[in-house]
Amino acid sequence: xxxxxxxxxxxxxxxxxxxxxxxxxxxxxxxxxxxxxxxxxxxxxxxxxxxxxxxxxxxxxxxxxxxxxxxxxxxxxxxxxxxxxxxxxxxxxxxxxxxxxxxxxxxxxxxxxxxxxxxxxxxxxxxxxxxxxxxxxxxxxxxxxxxxxxxxxxxxxxxxxxxxxxxxxxxxxxxxxxxxxxxxxxxxxxxxxxxxxxxxxxxxxxxxxxxxxxxxxxxxxxxxxxxxxxxxxxxxxxxxxxxxxxxxxxxxxxxxxxxxxxxxxxxxxxxxxxxxxxxxxxxxxxxxxxxxxxxxxxxxxxxxxxxxxxxxxxxxxxxxxxxxxxxxxxxxxxxxxxxxxxxxxxxxxxxxxxxxxxxxxxxxxxxxxxxxxxxxxxxxxxxxxxxxxxxxxxxxxxxxxxxxxxxxxxxxxxxxxxxxxxxxxxxxxxxxxxxxxxxxxxxxxxxxxxxxxxxxxxxxxxxxxxxxxxxxxxxxxxxxxx
Amino acid sequence: xxxxxxxxxxxxxxxxxxxxxxxxxxxxxxxxxxxxxxxxxxxxxxxxxxxxxxxxxxxxxxxxxxxxxxxxxxxxxxxxxxxx
Numbered sequence: 001x002x003x004x005x006x007x008x009x010x011x012x013x014x015x016x017x018x019x020x021x022x023x024x025x026x027x028x029x030x031x032x033x034x035x036x037x038x039x040x041x042x043x044x045x046x047x048x049x050x051x052x053x054x055x056x057x058x059x060x061x062x063x064x065x066x067x068x069x070x071x072x073x074x075x076x077x078x079x080x081x082x083x084x085x086x087x088x089x090x091x092x093x094x095x096x097x098x099x100x101x102x103x104x105x106x107x108x109x110x111x112x113x114x115x116x117x118x119x120x121x122x123x124x125x126x127x128x129x130x131x132x133x134x135x136x137x138x139x140x141x142x143x144x145x146x147x148x149x150x151x152x153x154x155x156x157x158x159x160x161x162x163x164x165x166x167x168x169x170x171x172x173x174x175x176x177x178x179x180x181x182x183x184x185x186x187x188x189x190x191x192x193x194x195x196x197x198x199x200x201x202x203x204x205x206x207x208x209x210x211x212x213x214x215x216x217x218x219x220x221x222x223x224x225x226x227x228x229x230x231x232x233x234x235x236x237x238x239x240x241x242x243x244x245x246x247x248x249x250x251x252x253x254x255x256x257x258x259x260x261x262x263x264x265x266x267x268x269x270x271x272x273x274x275x276x277x278x279x280x281x282x283x284x285x286x287x288x289x290x291x292x293x294x295x296x297x298x299x300x301x302x303x304x305x306x307x308x309x310x311x312x313x314x315x316x317x318x319x320x321x322x323x324x325x326x327x328x329x330x331x332x333x334x335x336x337x338x339x340x341x342x343x344x345x346x347x348x349x350x351x352x353x354x355x356x357x358x359x360x361x362x363x364x365x366x367x368x369x370x371x372x373x374x375x376x377x378x379x380x381x382x383x384x385x386x387x388x389x390x391x392x393x394x395x396x397x398x399x400x401x402x403x404x405x406x407x408x409x410x411x412x413x414x415x416x417x418x419x420x421x422x423x424x425x426x427x428x429x430x431x432x433x434x435x436x437x438x439x440x441x442x443x444x445x446x447x448x449x450x451x452x453x454x455x456x457x458x459x460x461x462x463x464x465x466x467x468x469x470x471x472x473x474x475x476x477x478x479x480x481x482x
Numbered sequence: 483x484x485x486x487x488x489x490x491x492x493x494x495x496x497x498x499x500x501x502x503x504x505x506x507x508x509x510x511x512x513x514x515x516x517x518x519x520x521x522x523x524x525x526x527x528x529x530x531x532x533x534x535x536x537x538x539x540x541x542x543x544x545x546x547x548x549x550x551x552x553x554x555x556x557x558x559x560x561x562x563x564x565x566x
Contacts, residue, residue, distance in 0.1 A: 087498060087535065088490050091548065091556055114555030347486055356492045365493065370528035371561075372547055373494040380493075395552050409521035409564060 015053055019045060023053075097121040104135055110142045153470045158454075160397035167391040168193065185339070186360075188388055196381045199363055199405065199413040206341040207360045208322070211353040212334060220327075223334035226351045227325040228262045230338055232318035235273075238264060241312050244291075248299040250308050252290040264316055266290065278310050319345045344368045363411060371406045378402040378411075425449050427456035488527045497528045499536055500544040500560070508544070508560065519544070522561035529563060541565050 007020045015023075022045070045053060094102070094114075098121035105112055120141060123129075129137065150156060172189035187195065187205045195203050210230065216222040235241060239254040252273075254266060270290060273283045280303070281294040292307055324339040343359040346352055347368065359365060360381060366374035382398045404419055405412055412418035416433045423429050426442040426449050441447075451457055454464045463469040488494050500508065509516060522529055522545055533539050543563045551557045 087496055088487070090496055091550070113553070113557075115551070115553060116555075118555055354486060355490055358491075358493060368527065369488045369491055369494050370526040371522055372497070372528060372549070373488065373491060376493045376495070399551075399553075403520070407520045409523040409526065409561070410566075 019053060094118070095121055097124050100131075101134060101138060104138055108135075108138070110138060112138075112141065112145060116141065116145065153466070155466050156400060158466075160400045163397045164386075164393055164401070167386065167393055170391065171386075171389050188385065192385045193382065196362065196378060196385065197401065197405075197414045199411045199418070200361075201363050203361050205339075205360075206321070206364075208336075208338040208341040208343060208346060208357065209359075210325075210336040210338065210346060210357045211355075212336075212351055213353045216351060217333035217353075220329075220334060222351055223327050223336060225263065226349070227327050227336050229317065229349065229351075230319055230322050230336065230346065231325040232320065232322055233262060233264070233316045234312065235269065235314045235316055236312040238262065238316065239269070241308055243304055243308055248294065248304060250292040250294075250304065250311055252292070252311065254288065254290070256288065262317075269316055272314055272316055273311060276310055276314050279307055281307070322346075366411050371409055371411075374411055375402045375406045378405060423453070425451070425453050425456045427451075427459050428453050431455045431459060488531055494528060495547050495549045497532055498546045498548070499532055499539060500546050502543070505544050508546075512560070516542070516544070516562060519560050519562040521564045524563055524565050539563055 007017070011017060011020055094117075098117050101117050101121055104110075105117070120137065124134070124137070168190065171193065185205055186192075186207060187203065191204070210226070211217065212219070212223060212226060235252070238258045239252050242251050242253070243249075244251045252269070254269065259266070266285065266288070270283050270285060273279060273290070273292070279292060280298055281292055284291045284293055292311060294303060294307065319342040321342040322338045322340045326337050326339075328335050328337060341359040341361060341364060343357075343364050344367070346357060347354050358377070362374045362377040362381060365377045379395065379398050379402045382401070383393070383395060386393050386398075401414070405414065412422070414420065420432050421429065423432075426438055426447050430438040430442075432455075442449075449456055451460065451462065452465060454466060457464045457469075489496055505516070524539070524541060529539060529545065532545070541563050545561050545563060547559045547561060549557050549559055
């Protein structure tokens with residue numbers, strides 16, 4: 001559709017139809033052509049036509065020039081930065097036996113997933129199978145593999161829904177369980193499952209798992225420092241704040257011990273206080289105490305009170321949203337668990353390992369790391385929640401759910417606002433929730449239902465399009481021989 | 483996004499831009515057409531990262547994703563770059 005619009009727009013500007021179609025087919029939009037340079041157009045269309053199109057369509061592009069210049073500056077990166085940009089290599093290479101197995105598979109035309117081959121190779125190593133038996137083993141594996149495949153037209157969605165739904169009935173309805181870390185409270189069981197599948201913006205107990213960079217992962221001091229940098233520290237946590245009634249001032253007496261342990265300097269507090277909107281007057285330093293001196297006409301009890309409340313709640317350091325950070329020693333490394341989460345800013349911090357620090361909210365991961373990351377997060381969170389309750393559900397079902405949720409490039413919830421609301425059939429949507437609204441809308445707009453799904457066929461009393469209903473029988477009468 | 487390379491994160495699989503001349507071959511082997519592929523937004527952090535590596539990516543291009551799957555080992559998935 002966009003292509004047609006582009007073609008029409010170009011023709012309106014006097015470009016002949018052939019050229020316009022040619023440009024549109026290459027997925028150029030009008031804006032691209034307008035801002036393209038003469039050279040680019042000549043390259044695309046040949047000299048004569050390129051110049052012609054340029055004359056007719058191009059806009060003044062002085063502005064654009066400055067923008068491209070900026071981009072060029074950006075591109076000049078040091079070698080180290082370039083290395084940061086590379087696409088990392090993540091997949092571990094195969095072993096010798098596995099390579100051999102793949103060779104045999106290729107020869108015989110077997111198509112086996114890499115994981116199966118890897119597993120087979122591991123087993124061969126374990127039982128020291130002689131090499132001449134490899135072929136037989138692969139044949140047997142292939143036989144089993146074929147027989148366990150999902151058949152075409154199999155209703156994987158319904159099977160998946162059953163397989164998650166049934167164990168779901170055994171989940172605890174409401175528990176606040178302490179998972180893993182003693183002090184951090186995490187929602188578990190059914191409420192958590194609903195949260196994940198609903199794609200809530202913020203889960204009821206957001207949490208982060210922060211790892212330290214390789215170098216310092218055994219360093220308790222560094223872990224402590226990072227934890228205190230993550231946690232939000234307000235002024236009241238590190239100082240006594242009082243009102244001096246005689247001089248009508250707010251007096252701040254920092255606790256030097258606390259300041260030292262969390263690595264804060266008095267000057268930093270002063271800077272933070274000066275930045276707070278609503279605190280009128282000057283912040284003065286005298287010795288080890290700070291004073292907020294209000295201007296003459298504001299020296300009233302009410303405004304003093306207002307000021308002291310603002311001062312108490314002033315954030316001295318930490319990331320917004322993180323209420324608590326707890327260090328846990330796993331024996332292998334120190335991991336910091338946080339109550340509340342702010343993944344975006346945490347990943348920018350110096351000591352944080354960006355490779356494996358994560359949050360428990362798929363939506364937050366979507367915003368910071370993208371759809372694919374979020375897909376993995378949904379799978380992990382759902383599977384962890386089920387396993388925590390001692391329920392075993394095959395990953396494939398959950399992967400299907402995650403695939404559906406991330407199919408459109410963003411996260412869609414399962415339910416009326418998400419996937420179920422997107423069904424093409426009116427009857428299927430009406431059967432799910434808010435029946436009258438859907439039917440009314442369909443009547444007004446004039447929707448057509450082709451009766452392709454399961455629900456709508458049950459409603460009208462036809463065989464569903466699954467199983468034996470999936471095929472149609474056509475009868476082709478023989479032409480009478482003349 | 484600063485200098486954060488999202489593809490380094492353990493949760494994000496490797497994304498690669500599919501060269502335009504290979505698109506047809508892949509679609510044929512999958513037995514599908516372009517607009518039936520799952521989508522990925524142009525504003526997705528991973529796509530932005532690719533743009534930073536290989537220059538602008540137009541909508542309608544395909545991105546190959548090399549997923550580490552618990553059942554298949556490695557599985558390749560494709561997504562179509564779209565504007566929201």
